[in-house]
Amino acid sequence: MIKSNSKVAPKDAKLAMVHIYVAFIALALGGTAGLLQTLVRSGKYELPAGIGYYQLLTTHGVLLGLVLTTFFIIGFLFASLSKTAGTLSDKVRLSGWIGFWVMTIGTATTATTILLGEASVLYTFYAPLQAHPAFYIGLALVIVGSWISGFAMFTHFGKWKKANKGAVTPLLSYMAIMTMILWLVSTLGVAATVLIQFIPWSFGWVETIDVLVSRTLFWYFGHPLVYFWLLPAYMAWYVVIPKIIGGKIFSDALARLSFILFLLFSIPVGFHHQLTEPGIDPAWKYLQVVLTFLVVIPSLMTAFSMFASFEMYGRSKGATGLFGWFKKLPWGDARFFAPFVGMLVFIPAGAGGIINASHQMNQVIHNTIWVTGHFHLTVATTVILTFFGISYWLIPHLTGRVMTKAMNKLAIVQTIVWTIGMAFMSTSMHAAGLLGAPRRSSFSTYGDAAQAHEWIPYQIAQAIGGSILFIGIILILIIVINLAFFAPKGETEFPVGEVADEAEKTPKLLENWKLWVGVLAVLILIAYTIPFIDMIQNAPPGSKGFKNLL
Template structure:
């Protein structure tokens, strides 16, 4: 693998750390909001100072689901590209900084409106819930800023290809490019509904919006958003973890193919979030359910590749028997152990996702807190724990410090504590969801109803889990501050794995973006064109030409 830098240029490092500072501030704010939510749902706590439950619910979802993830991912992808494809040019770095400041300004605008209780519209901001126009404008700036961040990564990739014709690009750079492409294509949906529907509506320019169209455009974005979160974790699993444990990447080609398949199959599948909604022909829902299940293929490819790497490493260390290699893994290294916990959590998370995407089973758990539990296994465990694992080496690498033995030990405790807290909270959410507990409610309106009484033990378990998770967040913030400012000076490796000598040569077809983006566009047009025509033609006309179901 062609790696130009062993250490990130300090100028690129400053840009990376700027993104990380905002991400970890978001972790603190969103984590506190999450703790308050679980305490309110337990029925043992009342929010002070007139703060609304749905206000903190919106803070939690937006700040953690959108702000933390977007800033962290953009920072990580810039770091990975700079490390493997060379230092960013002045123009590329300038694009990154402009993108960062636009995202930050947009975040502050949206957060201010939520805190003023003028945008308590939840993470999905569905119409007919309406927020202040500054909230929608802020979200637009976050998206546009992220495009500029992505442009810096794409620009570096293009310049690398020009300097290295006929060679496959560095694997982690290729992965960052795929995720950037996925993000840009997906965010066209949410940008469209905000700019052309919700923003004019909140400004009073139009009286009504087409609710079904706005929800469909949101979920055109909302499902690939999950893969935008997940693919950076896959980058670490495929490329970084093998180097951390002293192994080699099982197959470069397999890794690239899985990422291409995620690009193809993650976007035209939004209807599986709308299976219970009227106005969409069941045949088109069925088609998108099929496309959703195709995402299982690259997921299983990833699981095979990772565990093949682990087993090969264990065998090379003398492991015997079916699972002897498991004992040989470096369990004392937080850079491995914490992401590995995330990998394991993705097994039940994936199984729950199959339930969500099934038309029949979805009817049982739709709009129950089961969905929230699934969300916390995928994003808040598999992805977030991997992000923490990345933080343990990337932050000291950029700041010129080292991960000490004490911080490494604390990081392992933090990861285990997170797993315990999430087992309580997510497990209780799944169980309560099967009993019909609603997804977003504080449960207070159910009072002493017989059905609500069945949920009380699970609500208390959620509060216990939420409290443990908040303690784990405090530990993580302590570790981050230590690694950024107080850890001893030194050199921390940016681990990039090498491909196994036994792996097949990587074909250049993976770098054919006209082919892959063309297929992606065709799949999207096939999955959405006729349903959109149906929605627009069959919706009743409202005032000023806008339509409302």
């Protein structure tokens, strides 16, 4: 029988840490690009040395939306598996290192093309915008590297199941594998469009590209990408936070069910990003909007479970009244405070997501900076603050150090600074979006637009928010460098919560991987097969890409 480790093994810790190092380097570079963007949009600053606005926008989106998140998540998942499913084997660890280097080479390749001004195509890289072939090759390497790491995780998890037949899998390991299944299935879409469409097109092997097919394949990936960001945060919320506050997990079964539902309802819904596009039958758009709204169910389950855990803890400490437990929470512990603020921000973020996915309301805010403001609430606040909270215990655990009281206080300040900065940034983006301010535009591109003068105060507010957020980036980098290299040596716990005694037993049905992956495959086929065939059969004359495969 393989049991949980008291700590992550040293060799596994090194593998996890190199991923985290790359993630925070991406934060530093991408955050700098974001600051410059907001200054340009304010109309008070011009970029030096011939740097292009869209060059910055691409750098910001790729480094923060793809590189930071993917590297941090994979590092966290490897550490979680090593902790709860036993030390990684030499073969699994080697695969993890191969995956890391393939991803890193791909990231460097893509970043070089952006910095040279050969790939100012944004992180969505919509056709007919075209980048240097190396940009797409680099993206493909990042995806392939992540697959190598993912299959290494599956191998390790399978070894645990064989050695512990009939046992309920560790919750944190279960969640890690569910997250990687979501990633692997969703990246099939972006891998297909990059390998079969964009790379041949960028080399000049074909003259044109089927834009609708490329956008559909991107958003097949693009929406579950949001849940690839969110699920590791939920891992911390469900499993880690109860341990940090001194409480217990409300329900193991509820946590597993919520992850299954996130997997099922997050992938076959890409059309809700394409509601204004022709070429897709409205009936299929409607189906995917319905599936999109079903994700509200596991979101509410998560909220219920988390606040139930908080209340159980508070009551155990003598709290009375409806909200007496609230006062008992450890507000002075940055490991709790940062993720909890992220949880609270997810309430307005979720409300904004409902608007984005609603056909009628989407017409008001489609392609406006409202959508950018929504992303800054979800990934740039809820997810990133939770990742910061994870870092406050994960990095010292992996490096054999401890977080001092001074660093904890600085982390509390960092969370407050980040929240204030994002309040300026996201609120002004939402407001400007309602006034029609376009997404992905700089001040110089507004021209003589009649409404442009109405947007300027909000653009200035974004610059203020961006400046405050940059201070927040400096603070988190100081904390991370301290925890990795300078903090006092010592033992830091990898907090894994225990399930409450009164919780119901976890049904074996939730461990039936073949069933749930099969249901996911059926949902994808229902949602995409007929509309995809229609796109290919009715492609414009001369369109290349998938049409020439039939």
